[in-house]
Amino acid sequence: MTAQKKIKQPVGTGRTYRKRVELLRLIDKIKLWPSRKGILHGIRSIEKMGDQARITTHCSKTFVVTNSRNSRAARWLRNKWFKQVCGVCKIPAWKLEKYSATRFKRHYGSALLDKDETSP
Numbered sequence: 001m002t003a004q005k006k007i008k009q010p011v012g013t014g015r016t017y018r019k020r021v022e023l024l025r026l027i028d029k030i031k032l033w034p035s036r037k038g039i040l041h042g043i044r045s046i047e048k049m050g051d052q053a054r055i056t057t058h059c060s061k062t063f064v065v066t067n068s069r070n071s072r073a074a075r076w077l078r079n080k081w082f083k084q085v086c087g088v089c090k091i092p093a094w095k096l097e098k099y100s101a102t103r104f105k106r107h108y109g110s111a112l113l114d115k116d117e118t119s120p
């Protein structure tokens with residue numbers, strides 16, 4: 001009888017985004033945009049222009065963002081932080097769940113409370 005040990009490979013933790021991921025890569029993946037007021041919009045299209053990108057939301061807002069790791073939006077997206085969802089964009093529930101899955105697991109139930117930016 002051979003005692004062959006199976007080495008378990010750690011399952012990729014693909015859910016958590018690495019800390020210093022670029023903004024454009026984040027939104028490219030998530031397709032959501034938190035506005036300054038904390039309203040989450042759905043992104044209809046991203047038009048990359050070098051270090052910037054023109055974003056069009058489903059509610060027909062267009063704006064240009066600069067690819068940065070430290071911008072407010074990048075931080076909010078990493079923290080999955082938002083106050084409410086845009087009524088016009090109609091982001092499907094499954095998308096929101098996917099977006100906030102990591103966070104809800106950690107602070108289950110507390111994520112939707114009206115808080116300022118939560119500390120890590």
Ligand SMILES: [Zn+2]
Nearest residue numbers: 041059086089
């Ligand atoms: Zn919107």
